[in-house]
Amino acid sequence: MSYRHAVGTRTHVFADLPTLMAKATPVRSGxxxxxxxxxxxxxxxxxxxxxxxxxxxxxxAKPLIPYEDDxxxxxxxxxxxxxxFAAIAxxxxxxxxxxxxSAASETLARIAPGITPEIAAxxxxxxxxxxxxxxxxxxxxxxxxxxxxxxxGRLAVRLQPxxxxxxxxxxxxxxxxxxxxxxxxxxxxxxxASDSVSTLGSLLHLFDDLIRRLExxxxxxxxxxxxxxxxxxxxxxxxxxxxxxxxxxQGANASFGVTLPILKEAHEAALALKRGTVGDDVMYFETGxxxxxxxxxHHGIDQQTLEARAYAVARAFRPLLVNTVxxxxxxxxxxxxxxxxxxxxxxxxxxxxxxxxxxVDVCYTNHAEADQNDMDTLLTLLGAxxxxxxxxxxxxxxxxxxxxxxxxxxSLYLREVLGLKRAPEFEAWLERIGLADADGALLPGGPNQxxxxxxxxxxxxxxxx
Amino acid sequence: xxxDPWARLARLTPARIGxxxxxxxxxxxxxxxxxxxHAQARDAVHTPLDEAAVTAGIAALxxxxxxxxxxxxxxxxYLRRPDLGRALTExxxxxxTAAPRESVDLALVVADGLSARAIxxxxxxxxxxxxxxxxxxxxxxxxxxxxxxxxxALGDGIGAxxxxxxxxxxxxxxxGLSSPDSLGLYLTFAPRIGxxxxxxxxxxxxxxxxxxxxxxxxxxxxxxxxxxxxxxxGVGLKDGSxxxxxxSPARAALEDLGRSDP
Numbered sequence: 001m002s003y004r005h006a007v008g009t010r011t012h013v014f015a016d017l018p019t020l021m022a023k024a025t026p027v028r029s030g031x032x033x034x035x036x037x038x039x040x041x042x043x044x045x046x047x048x049x050x051x052x053x054x055x056x057x058x059x060x061a062k063p064l065i066p067y068e069d070d071x072x073x074x075x076x077x078x079x080x081x082x083x084x085f086a087a088i089a090x091x092x093x094x095x096x097x098x099x100x101x102s103a104a105s106e107t108l109a110r111i112a113p114g115i116t117p118e119i120a121a122x123x124x125x126x127x128x129x130x131x132x133x134x135x136x137x138x139x140x141x142x143x144x145x146x147x148x149x150x151x152x153g154r155l156a157v158r159l160q161p162x163x164x165x166x167x168x169x170x171x172x173x174x175x176x177x178x179x180x181x182x183x184x185x186x187x188x189x190x191x192x193a194s195d196s197v198s199t200l201g202s203l204l205h206l207f208d209d210l211i212r213r214l215e216x217x218x219x220x221x222x223x224x225x226x227x228x229x230x231x232x233x234x235x236x237x238x239x240x241x242x243x244x245x246x247x248x249x250q251g252a253n254a255s256f257g258v259t260l261p262i263l264k265e266a267h268e269a270a271l272a273l274k275r276g277t278v279g280d281d282v283m284y285f286e287t288g289x290x291x292x293x294x295x296x297x298h299h300g301i302d303q304q305t306l307e308a309r310a311y312a313v314a315r316a317f318r319p320l321l322v323n324t325v326x327x328x329x330x331x332x333x334x335x336x337x338x339x340x341x342x343x344x345x346x347x348x349x350x351x352x353x354x355x356x357x358x359x360v361d362v363c364y365t366n367h368a369e370a371d372q373n374d375m376d377t378l379l380t381l382l383g384a385x386x387x388x389x390x391x392x393x394x395x396x397x398x399x400x401x402x403x404x405x406x407x408x409x410x411s412l413y414l415r416e417v418l419g420l421k422r423a424p425e426f427e428a429w430l431e432r433i434g435l436a437d438a439d440g441a442l443l444p445g446g447p448n449q450x451x452x453x454x455x456x457x458x459x460x461x462x463x464x465x
Numbered sequence: 466x467x468x469d470p471w472a473r474l475a476r477l478t479p480a481r482i483g484x485x486x487x488x489x490x491x492x493x494x495x496x497x498x499x500x501x502x503h504a505q506a507r508d509a510v511h512t513p514l515d516e517a518a519v520t521a522g523i524a525a526l527x528x529x530x531x532x533x534x535x536x537x538x539x540x541x542x543y544l545r546r547p548d549l550g551r552a553l554t555e556x557x558x559x560x561x562t563a564a565p566r567e568s569v570d571l572a573l574v575v576a577d578g579l580s581a582r583a584i585x586x587x588x589x590x591x592x593x594x595x596x597x598x599x600x601x602x603x604x605x606x607x608x609x610x611x612x613x614x615x616x617x618a619l620g621d622g623i624g625a626x627x628x629x630x631x632x633x634x635x636x637x638x639x640x641g642l643s644s645p646d647s648l649g650l651y652l653t654f655a656p657r658i659g660x661x662x663x664x665x666x667x668x669x670x671x672x673x674x675x676x677x678x679x680x681x682x683x684x685x686x687x688x689x690x691x692x693x694x695x696x697x698x699g700v701g702l703k704d705g706s707x708x709x710x711x712x713s714p715a716r717a718a719l720e721d722l723g724r725s726d727p
Binding site: 174176231331367372394398400407 | 703727
């Protein structure tokens, strides 16, 4: 069935729901690359008018990718909570936007299991940036492993100590630097340069030793392929969190070498280790608009909707952390600062609305039309939107992955401007160890001697007085 | 007078640590350093490949060479249309299949990717480091293909056209602020158009200040051997070559510190 909207004497026709959703999407380079973007500004707005009138029930009844063809569609529909959906079942997409703007936090938490990614994506297309911020701020998704992430008024930071050759001393130096800025409550998470199991083993031990010796209420993660982490767990290595990049279609996940049964196996293996202290949320996922198109597995669906479908995959495994690496993929998907900012707000909104603990890697590459000023803007907006966590990369320059993200300093900026605190357990630890005062403000001084003394491999560098 | 301890730590990693702060912000010096590095990286992305110089450098090692272009006609198109960067032009395909070819074990592709600078400074040096491994293994190797406006998957079509059992694409990685010269090595067994990224193994950060050419060559040798024996590449092939960097720059710096500061 086609959709139509008349503007004056001209009638815009949209062949089907995927076409309509794509054309209603604020234009970005990835949808243009796929040949599915609106071809004029008027067509884009006509599609939005048309989308506003579609009942949520109709979106639920018309899967964008057939049930038989795609296990992500099956996951979405098989797990759909129709009781939670009942509260919004009578609404159109346009009504739903207004409902969200006036809904209380408790209501949003109650309906989350009834919201499919397609519904979240559809309503986001009608929302301005301020709507995305306002509604996301009301959605609280709290998760726990060794601390509590996502509480109102708080922002956590992933300490990302990447090193081009996985050198233990170099990684440790970056961790020390990050902890000194009060970063690392979301996770101390390293992207290794090598995916060899022997490298992984020594890195896992390094992180485990560090967290134990300093008694840091946080978790470590080496962000390697899920099958490698599974092997590490089988060998008895100390794995806190299981990491995997995921996407919104079965085919795109296959291109990452991952399936839903593999994720389930890894989830169960990590749960069995019982390494959490205050909770058992053990999964860490990363996503990003454009991955399905990049893998040639997008089924003609716009990249923002597919991104929301990745959150349905994440949701099934009760993750501690999910982050959209928003500007990492490059200008062929998000061309410039404006597109990256919009995508970051959309992703955060859709994830939170679906009950997923979204953080954002506020980032760009050197071949995109963006710079640090764009990142400042998006970072500030996400702080206002109640984002669960951001990245902390030394000086915002990732020397392993070759892109720019947010820095330890950026987190201090955001805390000062918006009054955001760290995870409570981590904040108490910072005070205990003498890095911050009772309000979480950093105390002056050089490298903290207790930290240095506990750092494997650094105390012999003459730093511990 | 003792040295700033943060300066000692900063020597352990190329990451920007120990920057100091002005309130919540960076010192002015660091804001300007960052801005300059970003300006240089932006310029690097748009530098064209000096094909003649690259080809001459590779030929000087004794390799035969061929040159091809992807279907992306220029840099602006290349950046927005990765599909074109993965496709060979008809002329390129014709050039690769002009001469009748025996099948070979390996096709080597040197591709500009997002940093021609990485190729200018590192392609011949890497091939020189890899040459002894090739000789020792006795692999039959096709002419080295120098590819312009190329993405990794361009190697699939090249490898297939050259009847290679495996293809290795040495490509300029997207420049980081501290690494405008980084090479990536992508290994794909049984190359053909349509291979997915999960079917490749990657060795990244190959550059003097990162993974050395020798260490990368050692790792590639191991992966290639395994790929040819097992008949696969990608997530099914785990890198078991072990830590090739027992003596890394950071480790050496740490040992220096330990010695100089009892």
